[in-house]
Amino acid sequence: MANKFLQVKCKQCKNEQVIFERPANVVRCNVCDEILAVPTGAKGIIDAKVLGVMK
Numbered sequence: 572m573a574n575k576f577l578q579v580k581c582k583q584c585k586n587e588q589v590i591f592e593r594p595a596n597v598v599r600c601n602v603c604d605e606i607l608a609v610p611t612g613a614k615g616i617i618d619a620k621v622l623g624v625m626k
């Protein structure tokens with residue numbers, strides 16, 4: 572199962588960064604430390620605005 576990359580925008584500071592769709596760990600914003608994604612064992616919970624999927 573290929574891990575997709577998502578381009579997301581932080582809700583707090585509008586920083587854009589690329590994260591895994593299925594993160595192994597909690598992913599935080601590089602700028603303001605807001606949580607962007609939480610791992611669940613399957614598809615991660617994305618707590619940010621998803622701008623697109625990168626393949």
Ligand SMILES: [Zn+2]
Nearest residue numbers: 581584600603
């Ligand atoms: Zn941020």
